[in-house]
Amino acid sequence: MGLLDIFKSKKGTKEETREEIKEEIKEENGEQLDFLNPDDVTEYIIKQISEITEEENTRKDNGIFFPKWNVFVQPQVRQVTEKGIILDILINAPQWGKDLYECTVGMGSDPQSNIGLALGSFIFSFMQGIAAMEEHRDGISVETKFSGNIHKWNVYRTDIVGMGNEEMETSVDVYWNELMEDILNHLGNQKLSYIKIFASKMGDDITGECRIDDIVSMELSKKVAQIARNWDVQGFVSQKQFFFIRQDEETIINNPYEGEEGFKLLKEKVALAAKMFYESETEEEYNSLPARLMEALEDPVLGYECYAFLPEICTENAFPDAQYAEYVKFVYPDGRKENVYKSQLADYEILRKALFTIFSEGVFGDDTNNIYQEYVGSSATYNCFSQMMENGSDIKYVSTTALAFMVDDGFIIR
Numbered sequence: 495m496g497l498l499d500i501f502k503s504k505k506g507t508k509e510e511t512r513e514e515i516k517e518e519i520k521e522e523n524g525e526q527l528d529f530l531n532p533d534d535v536t537e538y539i540i541k542q543i544s545e546i547t548e549e550e551n552t553r554k555d556n557g558i559f560f561p562k563w564n565v566f567v568q569p570q571v572r573q574v575t576e577k578g579i580i581l582d583i584l585i586n587a588p589q590w591g592k593d594l595y596e597c598t599v600g601m602g603s604d605p606q607s608n609i610g611l612a613l614g615s616f617i618f619s620f621m622q623g624i625a626a627m628e629e630h631r632d633g634i635s636v637e638t639k640f641s642g643n644i645h646k647w648n649v650y651r652t653d654i655v656g657m658g659n660e661e662m663e664t665s666v667d668v669y670w671n672e673l674m675e676d677i678l679n680h681l682g683n684q685k686l687s688y689i690k691i692f693a694s695k696m697g698d699d700i701t702g703e704c705r706i707d708d709i710v711s712m713e714l715s716k717k718v719a720q721i722a723r724n725w726d727v728q729g730f731v732s733q734k735q736f737f738f739i740r741q742d743e744e745t746i747i748n749n750p751y752e753g754e755e756g757f758k759l760l761k762e763k764v765a766l767a768a769k770m771f772y773e774s775e776t777e778e779e780y781n782s783l784p785a786r787l788m789e790a791l792e793d794p795v796l797g798y799e800c801y802a803f804l805p806e807i808c809t810e811n812a813f814p815d816a817q818y819a820e821y822v823k824f825v826y827p828d829g830r831k832e833n834v835y836k837s838q839l840a841d842y843e844i845l846r847k848a849l850f851t852i853f854s855e856g857v858f859g860d861d862t863n864n865i866y867q868e869y870v871g872s873s874a875t876y877n878c879f880s881q882m883m884e885n886g887s888d889i890k891y892v893s894t895t896a897l898a899f900m901v902d903d904g905f906i907i908r
Contacts, residue, residue: 529605532571539569539581539613546617549625557584563628564589567621577601579608583616585624591685591752595708596620615655620736623652623688627738636674636739640682640838641907646742647681651735658694658731669735672721673704676714677737680706682838683747683908687739693722694732701732706837711820747908749840750793757848763791764848765857767800771872772858772865795906799841802899805873807846812870813879816889819896827903833896840908 528534536556544551544558551560557568565587572580578601585594598620600612626632633648654664669691681687690705702719704711725731751760767787774780788797810818822839824832836842853862870876874897879889 529609530574530576532574535571535574535579535609536569539571539609542609542613543567543569543617543621546613547621547625563587563624565624565628572597574605574608576605577608579605579612581612581616583620585620588753589685591749592707594688596690611657615657615734619652619655619734623650623736623738626650626652627740633740634670636678638678638681643683643745643747645681645683645745647739648742650738650740652737654733654735656731656733658727658729660727660729660731662725662727662731662733664733666735668721669718670737672717673714676717677706677739680711680835680837681739682835683741683749683840685741685746685752687837689737689739691718691735691737692732693718693734694730695722695725695727696730707843709837709843711837712817713820749908751796751841751844757844760796760844760848761852763793763796764800764804764845765852766790767797767804768849768852768858768865768869771801771804772861772868794904795908796841798899798901798905799839799845803842803845804849805869806875806897807842807849808866808869809873809875809879811846811850812876813889815891816879817891817893818875819894821896823896823898824901824905824907825898826901826905831898832907834907 527538529538540553540556540558544553547558547560549560549562551558553559554566555568557566559566565585568584570582570584572582574580578599581598581600583596583598585596586592596616598612598616600608600610600615602608602611627648627650630648631650633650636647636649638645638647649670651666651670654666654668656662656664673689673691677689684707687707690703690708692701692703694701700719700723702715702717702722704714704718706714722733750756767790770787770790771783774783784798784801787801788794791797791800810816820837821833821835824834826832852858853866856862858865875894878894879892882889882892
């Protein structure tokens with residue numbers, strides 16, 4: 495029996511009360527279940543994922559553990575009302591080198607249906623891809639080159655999950671065939687990259703979104719929107735699909751900052767980098783900062799990345815509505831230029847996570863906001879924003895160009 499069949503059909507009306515819903519929906523043990531209570535809903539969702547997923551699993555803390563895959567799934571209810579539910583689901587496994595995240599939404603005729611829609615989208619798409627990847631089923635072999643090294647991958651595509659007023663038969667290959675070359679260009683040396691495709695159309699209202707490791711790619715989103723624009727449909731229709739791209743062990747170059755211990759080490763180094771930045775009061779001290787960071791962090795690449803990237807990361811956080819270039823340029827002394835997508839870089843997003851984790855933990859005490867503001871003020875992007883604001887321009891939806899960073903001959907892109 496499928497997930498959506500498990501939830502019984504219920505013709506809800508606006509007049510039905512919360513108590514009536516509670517009386518109609520009960521767990522198997524006979525206890526009343528409140529489908530508008532986040533704690534009750536979380537427990538119910540955990541139980542449903544455990545029962546419906548065919549792979550053996552056990553309850554662990556506030557989630558479900560799949561021992562064969564070494565995968566832990568933790569659902570969290572962000573919002574639940576009679577009109578809909580928003581679920582945040584965290585998925586992690588040590589072999590991936592990163593945590594995965596999925597947000598799934600259900601909007602049906604009643605709370606029961608809402609949960610069924612949200613869970614169905616997750617289990618029959620996202621979890622299907624996890625299962626295929628961990629079971630090594632139906633992968634497509636691809637090869638990329640990054641920073642002078644060959645990387646081999648297997649791509650696992652999920653089925654397309656659709657919603658709306660019309661049935662659309664869409665080949666599982668449609669999005670991959672259109673986006674394959676661009677997606678491969680976004681791969682670096684990560685152990686795993688996951689891609690989320692979402693497309694919808696209702697009349698002239700078109701939505702296309704492509705997320706790479708949960709970061710929106712505007713370049714690829716435009717291509718997804720073009721696919722949806724060509725649909726011949728009436729009413730609302732949407733589609734969702736995932737690609738899980740796993741690198742072969744033989745071509746992975748180890749990253750010292752992966753995993754729990756690696757991230758702890760990275761936080762220590764980023765905290766030191768931020769402290770050294772904040773204490774650089776003279777022009778001479780600031781100009782010598784890159785060299786001092788390379789030495790102090792005992793990692794020349796990370797030292798320069800902290801100098802170059804942390805100010806820009808803070809500016810991106812301070813002005814979230816602007817559209818930032820998806821790639822950066824590295825310029826070497828001989829004039830050679832290397833354009834690299836941020837998604838390819840091993841350290842860009844993890845530096846963001848480390849810095850804001852440090853801020854939230856209060857490592858710098860009362861100096862936290864001062865360090866943040868000084869990072870923003872020192873960024874090249876903010877300098878452009880400042881000039882625009884002085885001229886009376888609205889920067890809310892401005893698009894930035896790619897930043898160029900001058901590096902020495904020994905700088906290695908990773």
